[in-house]
Amino acid sequence: MKILLIQLKQIGDVLITTSLLKNIKENFPDSKVDILVYDYCSGVVKNNPYIDNIMTVSAEERANSLKFYAKMYKLRKEKYDYSFDLLADVRSAIVTFFVGAKNKVVSKKNKLRNKIFYNKRIENKNSNVVMYRNYLLKAIKEDIKFNSEVKIYIEKSEKDRVKERMNSNGVDFSKPIAAFGINSRREYKIWNIDYFIEVIEFLITKYDMQVIFYNNESEREYALIAKEKISKKENVFTDIYTKDIRDLAALLQNCDMFIGNEGGPRHIAESVGIFTFAIGYTTHSEEDWILNEKKWGFENRMVQIDDYFKMEKKEFEQYKKTIGRDREKEKEEFKKLKPEFVKEKIVEMIEELKEKGCFREEIEWKR
Numbered sequence: 001m002k003i004l005l006i007q008l009k010q011i012g013d014v015l016i017t018t019s020l021l022k023n024i025k026e027n028f029p030d031s032k033v034d035i036l037v038y039d040y041c042s043g044v045v046k047n048n049p050y051i052d053n054i055m056t057v058s059a060e061e062r063a064n065s066l067k068f069y070a071k072m073y074k075l076r077k078e079k080y081d082y083s084f085d086l087l088a089d090v091r092s093a094i095v096t097f098f099v100g101a102k103n104k105v106v107s108k109k110n111k112l113r114n115k116i117f118y119n120k121r122i123e124n125k126n127s128n129v130v131m132y133r134n135y136l137l138k139a140i141k142e143d144i145k146f147n148s149e150v151k152i153y154i155e156k157s158e159k160d161r162v163k164e165r166m167n168s169n170g171v172d173f174s175k176p177i178a179a180f181g182i183n184s185r186r187e188y189k190i191w192n193i194d195y196f197i198e199v200i201e202f203l204i205t206k207y208d209m210q211v212i213f214y215n216n217e218s219e220r221e222y223a224l225i226a227k228e229k230i231s232k233k234e235n236v237f238t239d240i241y242t243k244d245i246r247d248l249a250a251l252l253q254n255c256d257m258f259i260g261n262e263g264g265p266r267h268i269a270e271s272v273g274i275f276t277f278a279i280g281y282t283t284h285s286e287e288d289w290i291l292n293e294k295k296w297g298f299e300n301r302m303v304q305i306d307d308y309f310k311m312e313k314k315e316f317e318q319y320k321k322t323i324g325r326d327r328e329k330e331k332e333e334f335k336k337l338k339p340e341f342v343k344e345k346i347v348e349m350i351e352e353l354k355e356k357g358c359f360r361e362e363i364e365w366k367r
Contacts, residue, residue, distance in 0.1 A: 001031040001140075004075065004083045004099060006092050007041075008057065011245055012264045014041040015271055016291070017086060019150045020133050021050040027137065027144050036075070036095070038062070043245040047153040072098035084136050085118070093117040105139040107132070127288045150291040152249045152271045162240075162250040166212075169240050174364045176350075177210040178203070179252050179269065181260025182226055183219045188327045189261050189281040191334060193222075197229045198339040199259075199346065204235050207350070208366040211236045214251055214265070256359055259346065262302065267291060270300050275353060277346055280304035282333045283320045298352070303345050305337050 003024060007017050014037050024033050032052045035045060039056040046054070055075065061068045072095055083101035085092045093113045096104050106114060108121035115121070120139040126132040134146045163173075171177065182196045203209040211230075213223040215238065223238045230236050242248040248265070249272050252258060258269035258276040266278045270291050280286060280302050290296045306316040323330050353359060 001028060001082070002078060002080045003028075003031055003033050004078070004080045004101060005033070005035040005086060006083060006095055006099075007035060007037050007086045008092050008095070009038075009087050011041050011044055012267055013086070014044045015152065015264075015267055016129050016150060017133060018045060018048060018152070018271070019130050019148055019291075020084075020086075020137070021045070021048060022149060022151075023134055023137060023144075023147055025050040026147065028140065034078070034080075041245075043249075044152055046246065047155060048151075049153070069094075069098060075099045082120075082140060084139075086133055086136075088114065103139060105136050107136065127285070128290060129288060130291055148291065148293050150267070150271050151273075152246070152268065154246065154250050154253055154272055158246060158250045159253050162242075162247060163254050166237075166240055166251070166254060169237055170234075171210055171212070171237060171240075173360075174362055175208050175210050176257070176359065176363050176365070177212065177255045178257040178259050179212040179214055179255040179265075181258065181263065181265045182213065183215070183222050184261050184263050186263075188330045188334070189263055189284075190331075191261055191279045191281075191337070193226060194229070195337075195339040195342070196260075197226060199343055200226075200230055200236075201232075202339075202343050203346070204230070204232050206347070206366070209235065212240060212251070212255060213238045214240070214242060214248060216242075256363070257350075262289070270295075275349070275358070276300045277349055278302040279337070279342060282330045283323055299358075301345070301349055303337070303342060305333060307345075308337050308341050 007014050021033060024031055034053040034055060035051055036055045039058050042054055042056050045051055061071060076099055080101035082103045082105060083096055083099050085096050085106045088106050096117050103120050104118040105120040106118040107124040122136050122139055124132060124135050126135050130148045137144050184190050200211055215223040227233060227236045227238055240251060242251050249268050252269045252274060253272040255274055258266055258274060262278045262280045262284055266276050269276050282305050284304060286302055
């Protein structure tokens with residue numbers, strides 16, 4: 001059985017799809033699984049043992065329709081048994097048509113293209129992003145077992161190269177190391193910077209924590225502003241550059257924890273197996289973005305405004321409706337989640353992990 005996954009979207013979407021790859025191979029071990037992604041996303045699935053071929057679409061092909069669809073015609077020669085369109089926008093629908101698999105699978109929606117381009121339309125009411133994708137496998141077999149593991153496979157050599165870079169910048173691996181995600185492309189997801197500084201100062205004082213501000217060119221100024229506000233600057237590192245998604249994943253894997261805003265970097269940190277503590281923005285739906293149910297609540301945790309105010313689920317849903325799509329109001333409400341509560345919950349997590357011996361043995365915890 002030959003299967004093609006069509007995932008022509010951003011890095012986070014490709015990352016979530018990694019759980020689907022494993023589930024296909026575990027349920028259909030004799031299958032051949034290929035994936036079609038944008039070239040800049042291919043690092044997410046590189047070295048994944050559950051993929052047979054990674055096909056990429058370059059920037060040149062994205063800009064030139066003739067070149068793009070010429071590549072799609074080449075895929076048609078593969079004669080796939082199943083194609084899974086995981087995005088279902090206009091472009092991926094046309095790709096599905098050109099590839100011409102016997103079974104063209106998509107989540108059922110009341111859109112004309114959904115009815116025209118696909119012959120396997122799966123009724124899919126899952127709100128969780130991982131389960132939503134995996135549920136499509138019922139197009140092959142109704143009785144199927146799902147595993148919600150999302151993972152990037154980083155080689156030891158990649159991890160070691162970044163560790164050398166960290167060492168040369170003065171990172172002390174005898175102390176706990178946390179990567180901090182203090183920024184985001186979407187302003188409403190950003191927790192107040194002064195709140196972050198208060199949490200960081202507290203963790204440096206309590207645990208002598210080493211703080212990594214990973215950043216790209218557009219985020220560097222924000223990271224430097226944050227560092228300037230921190231009193232013990234020797235514990236803060238802003239110059240460990242990462243050239244691509246795999247470099248960032250390797251950097252995160254060399255840390256003990258990720259602490260920061262909810263979003264893509266948190267998902268990457270979780271996918272390389274480190275502990276994560278996320279601060280969910282005001283209208284975030286936690287259940288929808290659980291990437292690994294087995295680890296959620298212990299190795300991977302989150303706090304939101306509903307936790308702070310001890311809202312019941314119905315109350316929180318009603319509260320989110322009063323905000324709607326008003327991003328300015330959402331940002332103002334986010335400020336109500338105070339650092340004292342976040343500090344308390346981070347310490348609770350760290351102490352529980354310490355008690356169970358989950359951290360690196362090399363860490364010399366401050367007494």
